[in-house]
Amino acid sequence: MVLAAVEEDGGPLAGRFITVDATRLHYLDRGTGTPVVLLHGNGSMIADFVSSGITECTDAGYRVIAFDRPGFGYSDRPRGRRWGPFDQARLLLQAFAQLDIERPIIVGHSWGTLVALALALEGGRNVAGLVLLSGYYYPLSRPRAKTRSGAPFAFMDDVVRQTVMPFVWRLTAPGAVKRIFAPCAVPERFQRAYSMPDALRPSQMRAVEEEAAMLTEAARTLSELYRELNVPVRLIAGSDDRIVETTQHSARLHKELASSTLSVVPDCGHMVHHAAPEEVIEAIIAVDRAGQAATRRSRKAPVRRHWLHIGESARETRYAAAG
Numbered sequence: 001m002v003l004a005a006v007e008e009d010g011g012p013l014a015g016r017f018i019t020v021d022a023t024r025l026h027y028l029d030r031g032t033g034t035p036v037v038l039l040h041g042n043g044s045m046i047a048d049f050v051s052s053g054i055t056e057c058t059d060a061g062y063r064v065i066a067f068d069r070p071g072f073g074y075s076d077r078p079r080g081r082r083w084g085p086f087d088q089a090r091l092l093l094q095a096f097a098q099l100d101i102e103r104p105i106i107v108g109h110s111w112g113t114l115v116a117l118a119l120a121l122e123g124g125r126n127v128a129g130l131v132l133l134s135g136y137y138y139p140l141s142r143p144r145a146k147t148r149s150g151a152p153f154a155f156m157d158d159v160v161r162q163t164v165m166p167f168v169w170r171l172t173a174p175g176a177v178k179r180i181f182a183p184c185a186v187p188e189r190f191q192r193a194y195s196m197p198d199a200l201r202p203s204q205m206r207a208v209e210e211e212a213a214m215l216t217e218a219a220r221t222l223s224e225l226y227r228e229l230n231v232p233v234r235l236i237a238g239s240d241d242r243i244v245e246t247t248q249h250s251a252r253l254h255k256e257l258a259s260s261t262l263s264v265v266p267d268c269g270h271m272v273h274h275a276a277p278e279e280v281i282e283a284i285i286a287v288d289r290a291g292q293a294a295t296r297r298s299r300k301a302p303v304r305r306h307w308l309h310i311g312e313s314a315r316e317t318r319y320a321a322a323g
Contacts, residue, residue, distance in 0.1 A: 015046065015074065020094045026074035027095075028066045031058030034128075034288050035101045037092075038066040041110025041134075042211045043199060045073030051193035053277040054107070057284055065101060067092065069115065071207025073198065083210060085218050089118035093126065102126075105287050107280070109133040109273060110244070111211055114218050120231050121222075129232040129287035131280060134270050136244045137253045139220035182269050183240050190274060226256055232290035233260040234283035238268030238275065261286075 015028050028046050036057060038049045046066045049055055055064050070088060071077025081087070092115070096104065105128050108116030113135030120127045177186055177196075198204070237250035244250075246264060254262035263283070268275040 015068075017074070018095055018098060020091055020098065023070060023078055023091060024076045025070070025091075025095060026068040027099075028055070029063070029099070030055060030065075031061075031063045033058075033061040033063050035063045035065060035104035036284055037096075037101065037104045037106050038064065039069060039106065039108040039112030039115050040066075040072065041112050042215075043072070043204070043208045044109070045199065045204075047073075047194045048109075048190070049273065051187070051190045052271075052273040053189075054273050054280055056277075057281040060281065060285060062284065062288075063101075065099065065104070067095070069112065071210070072204055077203070077207050083207075084214055085114040085118035085222065086122060088115045089122045092119060093123055096126070103128040103291070105129050105131065105284055105291070107131040107133070107284065108135065110135065110270065111215070113137070114222060117222050117226070117229070120229055121225055127231055128291035129234075130229075131234045131236070131283045131287055132250075132253075133236050133272050133280065134238065134241055134244055134246075135235075135249060135253070136215060136219055137226075137249045138223050139216045140245075140248055180243060180269070181271050181274070182242055183267060184269055184271065184275050187274055226253065229257060229259065231259065232287045233257055234287055235260055235262045236272050236276070236280060236283060237262070237264055238270060238272050239264050239266050240268060241270045243270040 015026050018025050018027065026046070028050070038046075038054065040046065040048050045068050049066050055066065058064050068075035070083055070091065077083060095101075103126060106116040106119050108114070108130070110133070113132040114137075116130050116132060117137075120130055181187075181190075235250045235254050237244075237246040239246065250262060250264075254260050263279060265272050265276045265279065273280050
């Protein structure tokens with residue numbers, strides 16, 4: 001199995017590769033115990049979670065698996081296929097089977113929350129619960145980004161993307177990182193561990209463009225299905241998030257989901273897992289306990305037989321078309 005090196009605090013961090021449905025995925029696998037799967041946001045990669053300290057929940061008895069989502073970090077994103085939340089969820093469910101990941105707790109940040117939600121809807125009982133960080137959950141209208149602040153560049157061909165745009169992205173990247181962390185400062189550990197040249201590679205920026213373009217429609221599709229979630233959900237967001245408005249998204253989803261709790265971190269922006277990693281780890285533990293309690297209750301409950309009806313088949317068809 002091939003290894004890829006990532007720098008963390010000056011030392012090598014070994015990742016692994018797995019091929020699923022003709023797509024090579026890069027992942028990090030640490031610890032033993034209840035599996036916790038980490039899914040990063042748009043434009044990010046595994047090093048974001050590592051530098052935040054979230055992977056240290058292995059000390060609490062968890063197996064932590066962080067994936068570079070398709071097209072990010074060192075994972076492939078084959079062309080000619082849709083890569084919406086449900087498409088990525090189905091790919092990851094196959095990866096879970098290959099890696100013996102059973103009933104994981106899914107932690108998603110930003111765009112990764114959409115994939116986490118799709119996993120819970122698609123995977124059913126194969127997902128124990130969700131910890132959702134700074135997510136964009138509803139199809140609200142968004143102002144068009146100016147070119148200097150990182151517009152989607154959907155009109156560009158590969159020649160322009162490979163030659164001219166890397167210089168533009170490198171010029172705008174420092175300001176973009178500061179906005180994402182604001183009002184908090186960019187942590188030194190993030191600056192040491194996170195490879196900006198890797199984040200700004202043309203292949204990764206192409207994935208950024210695609211996910212930016214599909215964000216609103218993906219949120220619209222998922223928002224029609226939230227009431228079907230039947231797993232414990234812990235929502236965490238910053239009070240001063242300048243990327244995704246907490247009241248319009250996390251607070252609104254909390255009101256819709258009876259199985260959820262919401263924690264708003266004061267004086268914090270979009271990167272709550274860096275500002276409050278202990279709170280994220282506490283949420284993981286809380287979801288784990290809630291899932292174990294639900295499992296005990298289900299074992300005591302009498303088994304009820306039921307027939308598969310047309311409505312269930314139609315719902316599966318709707319899921320398949322949602323990506």
